Amino acid sequence: MTVAIIRFGGSNCDRDAERALEHLDIDAEIVWHEDGLPEDTTGIVLPGGFSYGDYLRGGAMAARSPIMAEVREAAADGVPVLGVCNGAQVGCESDLTEGAFTTNESARFQCEHVYLRVERDDTPWTAAYDEGEVIEVPIAHGEGRYEIDDDRLAELEDEDRVLFRYCDENGETGPEANPNGSKHDIAGILGDRDTVAVLMPHPERVTLPDVGSTDGQGVLRGFESA
Amino acid sequence: MTAYTATVTVRLKHGVLDPEAETTKRALERLDFELEALRSADRFEVDLEADSADDARERADEMAERLLANPTIHDYDVEVAER
Numbered sequence: 001m002t003v004a005i006i007r008f009g010g011s012n013c014d015r016d017a018e019r020a021l022e023h024l025d026i027d028a029e030i031v032w033h034e035d036g037l038p039e040d041t042t043g044i045v046l047p048g049g050f051s052y053g054d055y056l057r058g059g060a061m062a063a064r065s066p067i068m069a070e071v072r073e074a075a076a077d078g079v080p081v082l083g084v085c086n087g088a089q090v091g092c093e094s095d096l097t098e099g100a101f102t103t104n105e106s107a108r109f110q111c112e113h114v115y116l117r118v119e120r121d122d123t124p125w126t127a128a129y130d131e132g133e134v135i136e137v138p139i140a141h142g143e144g145r146y147e148i149d150d151d152r153l154a155e156l157e158d159e160d161r162v163l164f165r166y167c168d169e170n171g172e173t174g175p176e177a178n179p180n181g182s183k184h185d186i187a188g189i190l191g192d193r194d195t196v197a198v199l200m201p202h203p204e205r206v207t208l209p210d211v212g213s214t215d216g217q218g219v220l221r222g223f224e225s226a
Numbered sequence: 227m228t229a230y231t232a233t234v235t236v237r238l239k240h241g242v243l244d245p246e247a248e249t250t251k252r253a254l255e256r257l258d259f260e261l262e263a264l265r266s267a268d269r270f271e272v273d274l275e276a277d278s279a280d281d282a283r284e285r286a287d288e289m290a291e292r293l294l295a296n297p298t299i300h301d302y303d304v305e306v307a308e309r
Contacts, residue, residue: 057296064293093296100298107245147242147299181243 003028003043003223006071008062013048013084013204020207020216021045026223033067043080043223044071046087048140048202058101058143059089068094080124080195080223085141088188088198097191097198098156099148101141105181109142114179116187116201117167120160123194124225128218134171135215137201139179144200146182146189153183163197164188197222227275231309232286236295236302237267270294279306 003021007014007030014030021028028045031038052061062068068090075081075096083091091097104110115136118129129135148156156162165185168177173185180200188199203216238244244266251264272289276282286304295302 056293060293060296092298098298100296102242102299103245105243105245107249145243145245149239149298181245 001027001042002038002040003045004031004037004041005029005045005047006031006033006067007047008033008049008051008065010051010053011047011049011086013086013202014045016202017045017047017084017204020204020220021223023208024217024220024224026220033062033065036067037070037074041074041079044074044082046071046081046083046090046198048085048087051086051090054086054143057089057093058141059086059091059093062086062090063093072096075191075193075196078193078195080225081191081197082125082219082222083198084202084204085139085144085200088200089143091191091196091198096196097189098152099146099189101144101200102147103143104141104145104179109140110144110179111138111140112179113138114187114201115167115169115171115177116164117171117173119162119165123163123190123197124222125197125219126163126222127225128221132171134167134169135218136206136213137203137216138205139201141180141200144180144182146186146200148183156189157184161190162186162188163190164199164201227277229309230274230276230279230282230306232272232274232282233305233307234270234272234286234290234294234302235267235305236270236290236300237265238299239301242299268294273309279308282306
């Protein structure tokens with residue numbers, strides 16, 4: 001099994017993701033988007049970065065890259081797909097997931113640690129946690145405010161497809177704990193299937209013990225069941 | 227074939243927060259301008275050859291649908307003029 005980490009022009013968290021997965025003994029390789037998905041792909045990471053310089057909108061260009069048609073097909077076949085930060089923007093721009101990640105309420109790039117509340121513990125990405133558990137994960141984005149129209153937001157919540165919400169260290173949500181103005185404090189969501197997830201925070205940056213915290217390991221362990 | 231410019235204007239949907247416009251508004255107010263509101267939009271001017279203005283509009287519409295606008299947050303309009 002090999003997890004394909006798709007590198008677009010401007011991706012810059014691809015190597016972090018590779019090292020983090022290797023640390024968890026999950027076989028992974030970086031794949032240049034023009035080379036297409038390898039045949040033995042058993043999982044896909046859309047990594048963070050600034051694909052195509054964030055021109056137009058974060059993730060907009062990468063989402064229209066031909067490899068994304070292959071990613072959508074693989075996702076529909078049940079191959080696990082995880083989009084992180086810019087990869088989350090690519091996921092929404094390519095309709096793998098609903099809604100959009102757009103300009104932070106502050107209109108600034110924000111690089112800080114945040115707390116996330118695990119909203120479901122029965123998905124591959126969160127099986128290592130308990131529902132309601134609070135984890136600390138860094139964010140680094142200028143366009144991370146989750147936006148979606150109210151009807152579709154209600155559907156998303158009815159279908160229980162919110163994976164993580166921003167919160168304080170006690171798990172309480174609210175404007176103070178929401179770093180970017182995301183609707184209903186949403187930090188990460190699921191696609192049509194539980195095997196497809198995107199989130200703005202960076203679990204791969206809190207996976208190697210050397211960096212001080214391993215709170216993000218559970219998310220990447222979602223690929224172990226693949 | 228005729229030469230046209232299709233102007234595609236992409237705006238945030240009504241009700242979608244526009245932090246950049248808010249920041250710009252505050253900066254204008256710091257310069258002592260008085261204003262009630264400010265909205266920003268992206269404008270794309272696409273030069274193309276087409277059989278008719280309708281054809282040019284249709285192609286520009288498709289560009290907006292497929293890339294220039296994100297239907298989750300944007301509305302857009304297209305204007306076509308001969309050049």
